[in-house]
Amino acid sequence: MTEVIAQPVPVTAPGFGLTKFLDPLRIPSVIGPHLWWRQEEVTIKAVRTRVRLHSQLPETEVWAYEGEFPGPTIEVRSGKRLRVAWTNDADGTIPLVAVQGPIAQAPGTVPGGYRDANGQLLPGFSLIDGVADLPAWQVVHLHGAMTNGGNDGWAHNAVLRGNAQLAEYPNGQQSTTMWYHDHAMAVTRFNVHAGLAGMYLIRDAEEDALNLPHGRHEIPLVLCDRNLDTDPATGALTGQLLFKIGVAPSGAPIPFTGPFNLVNGVIWPHLEVDTRWYRFRVLNASNSRFYRLNLVDEAGVAQHDAVRIIGTDGGLLPTPAPVPEGGLTLAPAERADVLIDFSRFAGQRLRLTDASAQGGPTEPDLMEFRVEDSARHDPFRLPERLSSSYVRLQHGTTVPEDHDHVFVALVPPGTAGEAHPQMWELRELTEAPPSLPAEGVLQVKDPATGEVRTFERVAALFDDTTTFFIDHGRWAVWNFLHFGGPTHPLHIHMAQFQLLTRRAFSLAQGNVAGFDVATGGTVAPLEVPPPGRPIERYEEGWKDTFQVAAGEWITVAGRHEGATGEFMYRCHILDHEDEGMMRPFVVHPPEVARFHVHPGGGHGGHEH
Numbered sequence: 001m002t003e004v005i006a007q008p009v010p011v012t013a014p015g016f017g018l019t020k021f022l023d024p025l026r027i028p029s030v031i032g033p034h035l036w037w038r039q040e041e042v043t044i045k046a047v048r049t050r051v052r053l054h055s056q057l058p059e060t061e062v063w064a065y066e067g068e069f070p071g072p073t074i075e076v077r078s079g080k081r082l083r084v085a086w087t088n089d090a091d092g093t094i095p096l097v098a099v100q101g102p103i104a105q106a107p108g109t110v111p112g113g114y115r116d117a118n119g120q121l122l123p124g125f126s127l128i129d130g131v132a133d134l135p136a137w138q139v140v141h142l143h144g145a146m147t148n149g150g151n152d153g154w155a156h157n158a159v160l161r162g163n164a165q166l167a168e169y170p171n172g173q174q175s176t177t178m179w180y181h182d183h184a185m186a187v188t189r190f191n192v193h194a195g196l197a198g199m200y201l202i203r204d205a206e207e208d209a210l211n212l213p214h215g216r217h218e219i220p221l222v223l224c225d226r227n228l229d230t231d232p233a234t235g236a237l238t239g240q241l242l243f244k245i246g247v248a249p250s251g252a253p254i255p256f257t258g259p260f261n262l263v264n265g266v267i268w269p270h271l272e273v274d275t276r277w278y279r280f281r282v283l284n285a286s287n288s289r290f291y292r293l294n295l296v297d298e299a300g301v302a303q304h305d306a307v308r309i310i311g312t313d314g315g316l317l318p319t320p321a322p323v324p325e326g327g328l329t330l331a332p333a334e335r336a337d338v339l340i341d342f343s344r345f346a347g348q349r350l351r352l353t354d355a356s357a358q359g360g361p362t363e364p365d366l367m368e369f370r371v372e373d374s375a376r377h378d379p380f381r382l383p384e385r386l387s388s389s390y391v392r393l394q395h396g397t398t399v400p401e402d403h404d405h406v407f408v409a410l411v412p413p414g415t416a417g418e419a420h421p422q423m424w425e426l427r428e429l430t431e432a433p434p435s436l437p438a439e440g441v442l443q444v445k446d447p448a449t450g451e452v453r454t455f456e457r458v459a460a461l462f463d464d465t466t467t468f469f470i471d472h473g474r475w476a477v478w479n480f481l482h483f484g485g486p487t488h489p490l491h492i493h494m495a496q497f498q499l500l501t502r503r504a505f506s507l508a509q510g511n512v513a514g515f516d517v518a519t520g521g522t523v524a525p526l527e528v529p530p531p532g533r534p535i536e537r538y539e540e541g542w543k544d545t546f547q548v549a550a551g552e553w554i555t556v557a558g559r560h561e562g563a564t565g566e567f568m569y570r571c572h573i574l575d576h577e578d579e580g581m582m583r584p585f586v587v588h589p590p591e592v593a594r595f596h597v598h599p600g601g602g603h604g605g606h607e608h
């Protein structure tokens with residue numbers, strides 16, 4: 001099956017003075033077990049350094065792990081413990097210029113564009129207050145790891161230069177693609193943007209047995225977008241990272257997007273490939289940009305049948321899955337383990353593009369594959385089965401009857417006068433308040449039984465009281481109900497999950513019909529809606545980050561076992577997270593939970 005996805009895009013789409021596909025793809029160095037055979041501790045230093053993002057650019061100042069952007073790929077065997085001393089040795093203030101302007105004039109699709117020829121700020125633009133003063137204050141979260149709360153990179157526990165954060169990773173998980181990145185409270189969007197991210201792979205025997213493409217045929221692809229400043233007088237790119245965002249008329253900041261796409265820290269690179277299968281570990285490390293990935297030929301025609309998805313955030317799929325029609329959408333923090341067969345493209349150039357940007361002002365191109373001229377023998381055969389340990393979760397069968405339910409609402413900008421979208425933590429009430437709509441009160445009704453359930457907002461910002469307490473070892477079904485606004489990639493720490501259901505309320509003017517934005521509550525009980533977008537085959541994989549679009553109500557199930565402590569769940573649009581869309585939750589032994597007194601009374605929250 002081939003599919004024409006859009007008008008062919010000329011390879012000469014705006015490069016802002018940079019030649020596309022000029023530089024070779026950089027492969028991050030590997031910190032692997034062979035380097036620390038008898039050692040289970042490693043020190044990884046964040047430093048200030050200069051890197052070249054494109055050979056036609058001056059150098060760019062970044063903060064980077066071990067001086068590499070992205071940082072080195074850490075590779076471990078499943079079950080082999082690793083302790084990392086994440087050492088902050090980054091000096092000076094944050095190496096980026098942060099500016100904001102009116103949304104119509106500050107699109108993230110052009111470099112510079114906020115100063116006149118004399119270097120004066122254009123009307124309506126300002127430096128984002130305080131960013132230029134930010135010191136290196138850092139903490140590392142290993143995204144996707146099952147480790148105790150003390151190792152998870154608690155956002156408030158960031159450290160200043162000269163200090164280390166000690167973290168232990170048991171790596172007791174199946175083979176998978178994870179990543180590490182900065183997670184300092186309120187400034188994650190700036191710290192990650194300055195360069196603090198890298199990949200982390202766990203390997204196991206199940207993966208070994210598949211004999212997947214490896215060595216130089218297995219390549220990480222860390223995708224992200226950036227903007228760069230220009231010289232006010234000449235308009236030439238300076239190489240300086242530019243965090244330029246728009247501000248909505250309401251005053252809410254619009255998350256960062258940039259005109260330059262980077263793969264492994266190189267703007268629009270190319271990769272020479274053999275006529276055979278390759279394995280790519282793809283990570284979207286952008287602040288907010290969603291990539292709808294397509295492999296297209298020189299005519300702009302998608303070649304999805306040469307691509308198979310074999311793994312998601314949490315590990316291998318049971319069987320290879322096709323790329324969905326229109327492309328594979330990766331939201332910030334999502335990973336895809338992908339195989340591509342280049343055997344039939346001898347002598348051709350293919351591109352990895354973002355179909356969602358096709359025809360718009362945002363740059364669609366990511367990178368180019370240059371396929372060798374001749375055919376060759378490829379020993380690899382695509383396996384029919386991948387992970388034999390995979391079990392599809394079903395409510396009431398593979399998810400045991402006795403489990404917790406937690407409910408979270410995502411509310412649109414403008415809800416009850418709050419300019420920014422918010423994430424509300426909910427508690428179920430036994431009776432509804434006397435008059436509706438009421439701020440923070442949401443009702444749903446089962447159309448079959450007529451049963452009405454009433455939920456009340458109990459927390460919104462990170463430092464509001466913790467209300468989710470889950471017994472260690474218990475299964476939990478997390479419900480995310482999205483009442484309107486942008487699609488949020490929701491990330492739950494501590495465990496891996498599967499998407500169970502995706503329902504969709506009907507929308508009116510972009511928000512759930514029956515949700516009163518002005519008040520911030522439902523006017524009348526909303527009927528539990530029918531299924532929404534079908535769950536794609538690859539979406540049945542183990543995941544830790546889930547896209548939730550306006551109107552959707554998703555349920556995801558996971559077992560909170562193997563680690564305890566205080567963890568976080570949050571939106572992975574970093575700008576949203578820093579603006580408050582992050583909350584804590586606790587996993588503790590049930591024997592201890594019975595002694596724990598907390599506001600709201602009771603323990604453990606055993607709702608069914």
Ligand SMILES: [Cu+2]
Nearest residue numbers: 488571573576
């Ligand atoms: Cu969000």
